[in-house]
Amino acid sequence: MNYTGVDTLRPNLFKEMFPYSEIPKVVFNNIQLPMEIPEDIWITDTTFRDGQQSISSMTVEQMVKIYDYLHNLDNGSGVIRQTEFFLYSEKDRKAVEKCIERGYEFPEITSWIRANEEDFKLVKEMGIKETGILMSCSDYHIFHKLNMTRKEAMKNYLSIAESALENGIIPRCHFEDITRADFFGFVVPLATNLMKLLKESGIPVKIRACDTLGVGVPHAGVELPRSVPAIIHGLRYYSNVPSESIEWHGHNDYHSVVTNSTATWLYGGSSVNTTLFGIGERVGNCPLEAMVIEYGQIKGNTKNMDLKIISEIADYFERELKYEIPPRTPFVGSEFNVTRAGIHADGLLKNEEIYNSFDTRKILGRPAVVAVNSYSGMAGIAAWINGYFDLDDSQKIDKKDRRLLPIKKWIDNEYENGRTSNIRNDELKELTLKYVPNILGNEDTKAI
Known part of the structure; x- marks a missing residue:
């Protein structure tokens, strides 16, 4: 077969775009091409x-x-x-x-x-x-x-x-x-x-x-x-x-x-x-x-x-494989849908859709969760409990539930005494089972 081609004696290295001594450059021509998404991708x-x-x-x-x-x-x-x-x-x-x-x-x-x-x-x-x-x-x-x-x-x-x-x-x-x-x-x-x-x-x-x-x-x-x-x-x-x-x-x-x-x-x-x-x-x-x-x-x-x-x-x-996935990697990292900010936790508590763009629990098997630290407040603690124990709407703890007060006090004492790390899940679980012992049955929620 005879093949068509364009030969050249010297290489074209596009040095105006790739000068090597500088960061590569983007050159614009403002030509707008049509989008044509194939039916099958x-x-x-x-x-x-x-x-x-x-x-x-x-x-x-x-x-x-x-x-x-x-x-x-x-x-x-x-x-x-x-x-x-x-x-x-x-x-x-x-x-x-x-x-x-x-x-x-x-x-x-x-x-x-x-x-x-x-x-x-x-x-x-x-x-x-x-x-x-x-x-x-x-x-x-x-x-x-x-x-x-x-x-x-x-x-x-x-x-x-x-x-x-x-x-x-x-x-x-x-x-x-x-x-x-x-x-x-x-x-x-x-x-x-x-x-x-x-x-x-x-x-x-x-x-x-x-x-x-x-x-x-x-x-x-x-x-x-x-x-x-x-x-x-x-x-x-x-x-x-x-x-x-x-x-x-x-x-x-x-x-x-x-x-x-x-x-x-x-x-x-x-x-x-x-x-x-x-x-x-x-x-x-x-x-x-x-x-x-x-x-x-x-x-x-x-x-x-x-x-x-x-x-x-x-x-x-x-x-x-001992492969470490960075914790904030979208969709797969251990903290991709973990919030630490108290105001975000309050939003999640009121309506998960405020700070979660899709139902990560249903689609990825990964519920939106809250990491509890010195900034979390009562809303953060309540949101953590609801997420960790996978409570449905009829069981969920409200941020005004007075049973959260001793948990909040314990957390405050930790940070007043110099702690800088997040409160671990095992610590929060132990505190929750101690102060909200009927959490899985959750008979009644007593507001402050």
């Missing part, structure tokens, strides 16, 4: 591939357990559609075999391999239908890492894709460093040539747009190559890549990984690649749990996903 997972490179190596049993969790979280919805594994080691292959034996439809097992014939044979022998293949796109990589010209890189990448198709394997082409690549000089020609292979073979060819250094920008009106909307729009309209063949893989170097992934959906890409809790190289990948919530906001529902499983996975990571 979904999430893919790379916890076992990109994610596992950043934490202690998982055992076969741990990988299988987490795969079970992903399946249970998806719950037959197809939203968490795929997960990818390395196939380099005997341990990785054993884990894949065990996961395949589960027979789950979702998430589908895919792989990531080196671009050689032996690895293609391995993929085929294991019955895996799709594999990731690295195709570095920026001149930083082509000229300075691979020591190739664009023409040589193009020929090499396309020959690898052809080998995958000849083996009946769907190639998922990882366009590494796309947010520093010459979009019209290399990305569009490569994507266009890959779509020709799709047309000739009748086998899907996918493109994973990789924001390798996290420099992508989600805002409208930003110049390429940093513009996520322009990249997704451009793949669709200049290279005729169908939405279902476009996937985004981001990193969080500039705190934009979630908004960049969301922008992919908004501007026409069907798939976003994630890891559990955002684990991954350097500052990590896009958190899977964040995109589950983004999916729910965009689509207006979460299908039949079981979001309570997210809390179970977080517990498993901390207990079995």
